[in-house]
Amino acid sequence: xxxxxxxxxxxxxxxxxxxxxxxxxxxxxxxxxxxxxxxxxxxxxxxxxxxxxxxxxxxxxxxxxxxxxxxxxxxxxxxxxxxxxxxxxxxxxxxxxxxxxxxxxxxxxxxxxxxxxxxxxxxxxxxxxxxxxxxxxxxxxxxxxxxxxxxxxxxxxxxxxxxxxxxxxxxx
Amino acid sequence: xxxxxxxxxxxxxxxxxxxxxxxxxxxxxxxxxxxxxxxxxxxxxxxxxxxxxxxxxxxxxxxxxxxxxxxxxxxxxxxxxxxxxxxxxxxxxxxxxxxxxxxxxxxxxxxxxxxxxxxxxxxxxxxxxxxxxxxxxxxxxxxxxxxxxxxxxxxxxxxxxxxxxxxxxxxxxxxxxxxxxxxxxxxxxxxxxxxxxxxxxxxxxxxxxxxxxxxxxxxxxxxxxxxxxxxxxxxxxxxxxxxxxxxxxxxxxxxxxxxxxxxxxxxxxxxxxxxxxxxxxxxxxxxx
Numbered sequence: 057x058x059x060x061x062x063x064x065x066x067x068x069x070x071x072x073x074x075x076x077x078x079x080x081x082x083x084x085x086x087x088x089x090x091x092x093x094x095x096x097x098x099x100x101x102x103x104x105x106x107x108x109x110x111x112x113x114x115x116x117x118x119x120x121x122x123x124x125x126x127x128x129x130x131x132x133x134x135x136x137x138x139x140x141x142x143x144x145x146x147x148x149x150x151x152x153x154x155x156x157x158x159x160x161x162x163x164x165x166x167x168x169x170x171x172x173x174x175x176x177x178x179x180x181x182x183x184x185x186x187x188x189x190x191x192x193x194x195x196x197x198x199x200x201x202x203x204x205x206x207x208x209x210x211x212x213x214x215x216x217x218x219x220x221x222x223x224x225x226x227x228x
Numbered sequence: 229x230x231x232x233x234x235x236x237x238x239x240x241x242x243x244x245x246x247x248x249x250x251x252x253x254x255x256x257x258x259x260x261x262x263x264x265x266x267x268x269x270x271x272x273x274x275x276x277x278x279x280x281x282x283x284x285x286x287x288x289x290x291x292x293x294x295x296x297x298x299x300x301x302x303x304x305x306x307x308x309x310x311x312x313x314x315x316x317x318x319x320x321x322x323x324x325x326x327x328x329x330x331x332x333x334x335x336x337x338x339x340x341x342x343x344x345x346x347x348x349x350x351x352x353x354x355x356x357x358x359x360x361x362x363x364x365x366x367x368x369x370x371x372x373x374x375x376x377x378x379x380x381x382x383x384x385x386x387x388x389x390x391x392x393x394x395x396x397x398x399x400x401x402x403x404x405x406x407x408x409x410x411x412x413x414x415x416x417x418x419x420x421x422x423x424x425x426x427x428x429x430x431x432x433x434x435x436x437x438x439x440x441x442x443x444x445x446x447x448x449x450x451x452x453x454x455x456x457x458x459x460x461x462x463x464x465x466x467x468x469x470x471x472x473x474x475x476x477x478x479x480x481x482x483x484x485x486x487x488x489x490x491x492x493x494x495x496x497x498x499x500x501x502x503x504x505x506x507x508x509x510x511x512x513x514x515x516x
Contacts, residue, residue: 064328065279071324072280096420100432128428131436133420134385138395145386151276158278167427171274175286179268181237187244189504200248200502205240209266210336217335218275218282 069155076148077113084142085110091136091146097129104129106136106146113149122157128165176215179207229356231347232294233261236305237269238457245502246457249487250304250349252500257357257365261302264293272311284325285332287315291346292338301346304487306382306456312346313389348392349487350383350455354399359406367495369408373451373513376414376444377401378421378463380456403486404453407493414447416440423462430469437462438470441481451482451513453489460485464508483508 091106092098098105104126112121121127130150137145158164171181184205186196197204208214239247254261271286291312294301303309319326319340330339353362377400384393393399397418401411422436441463444452454460464483484506491501492514503510 065281068281068325068328096422096436097425097432100435101429125428129425129432131381131420131422131425131433133381133424135381135418135420138385138387147386154277155280164277165427168274168277171269172278175269175271175274180241181269181273182241184241187242187505190506191504195244195505197244200244202244202247202251203263206263206265206267208268213336214268217285217332 066159069152069159072148073152073156076145076152085114085144086142087111088141090139090141091144094135094139096133096135097131101126101129106150110144110146110149113153118153118156121153122160123162125163127153127157176218178205179211179214180205229258229352230260230262230299231302231352232264232297232299232344234264234267234290234294234301234303234305234308234346236303236308236457237273238461239304243457243461243505245488245505246304246460246485248500248502249485249491252496253487253490253494254302254349254352256494256496257353257362259302259352262297262299264290264297264301266293270308270311272307276311281325281328281332283311284315284318285329287311288319288329288340289333289336289338291316291342291344292333292340295341295344296338298344300344302349302352303346304349304455304457306348306380307458309346309348309392310382310389313391316342316346317389348383350379350392350399350403353403354392359402362403362490363406363408366407366493368493370489370493371408373409374412374449375404375409375451375453376447376449377404377411377417378440378452378454378456378459379417380454380459381418381420383456384418400453400455400486404489407489409489411453412447412449414440414443414449416443421456421459421462423458426462426466433462434466434470437466438479441467441470441479442476444481445476445479451484451508451510453484453486455486457485464506464510467508480509482506482510482513484510484513489513 089107095106127150134147137147174182184197186194235247267290271283275282379397379400384391384397404411422433425433488501
């Protein structure tokens with residue numbers, strides 16, 4: 057486990073998970089498979105199966121799931137939750153598994169690190185880019201007469217909040 | 229009607245076609261859009277993974293900044309809209325979470341009261357302004373055009389959060405029809421564009437987008453109209469990378485954002501609508 061894990065954060069994630077599992081136990085997944093049959097990712101990737109994922113979580117077999125790339129392939133479209141006759145949400149379960157996998161230091165798509173770093177640096181998931189037009193010219197926000205992206209007024213203070221108070225994420 | 233305008237990271241930093249056309253058309257429809265000084269990413273695409281509390285803090289912070297201006301938020305991003313709704317619900321039922329968020333907010337002298345509302349652009353266009361008034365603004369009716377619509381998952385899911393449209397979304401269709409064009413249903417209309425999976429599995433993502441675009445092409449439609457910046461980027465900008473199993477090669481399906489289409493019908497210059505940034509052959513639509 058990572059030494060920078062913040063206890064408050066872990067307690068919060070655990071609370072979300074136990075709430076969800078509590079809701080699941082109250083309703084009980086019938087393993088009808090409507091979630092998997094409606095899932096657009098299951099059509100493309102053989103190993104991705106929300107029904108089996110819920111079965112494993114119900115049985116407490118979480119550790120293997122946290123190391124499985126499958127939890128990162130969900131598109132978060134929410135079709136599974138929409139179709140479930142018992143109001144179970146594989147979507148929410150998968151997002152919590154991602155939180156836990158990240159916290160436990162298992163592998164995750166590195167693109168997320170870029171987003172997190174950029175938010176700390178400028179407040180957004182990237183700096184405003186100069187964009188190519190159809191005739192190959194490059195144009196910035198200023199060229200288009202768009203106002204500058206404001207971003208947090210006091211960036212230092214904003215970063216202190218994001219990093220210091222909540223101690224979110226790993227140190228990069 | 230005056231709103232605190234929250235475009236979301238994607239429109240702010242790279243999808244300038246969405247941003248330009250939204251600003252241009254909404255203001256001509258009589259809306260006053262005020263920038264939110266000091267706003268940031270809502271956290272849904274960034275901190276939701278690493279720190280759910282930071283995600284809640286970031287979304288709440290943007291709501292509070294608008295609340296301080298005495299304004300409701302208007303967002304043009306489906307994901308930000310979902311984030312606002314999820315965080316509002318989480319904070320209302322979890323006092324411990326709210327105290328963590330308030331503690332973080334207090335560093336900048338802020339506090340969360342949940343006094344203002346957040347609206348997606350579809351709600352403002354369809355429910356507040358209304359399709360009849362929008363059709364009054366049309367000077368160039370888009371006759372003889374048949375479109376597939378791509379509302380985007382988070383315009384209507386999850387139902388429990390009171391999303392802008394119903395499980396069988398029709399509002400975007402009604403807004404397109406108000407401009408004189410026709411909309412046609414296709415089997416993949418309610419499917420995900422694949423955008424959120426791009427960071428982890430590019431191949432499968434492109435396959436999802438491909439399936440949608442092939443369906444539109446085989447249906448003989450004139451293009452796809454979407455209202456979500458994420459769907460827009462996926463279907464428009466990534467279309468060149470889509471090489472699915474259909475054997476079509478380059479698909480060349482025009483993809484246009486709704487406020488761009490609205491602007492065309494209102495007779496606005498294509499440059500002001502950012503149509504020079506569309507990667508798909510959108511000129512097939514506006515030259516007709």
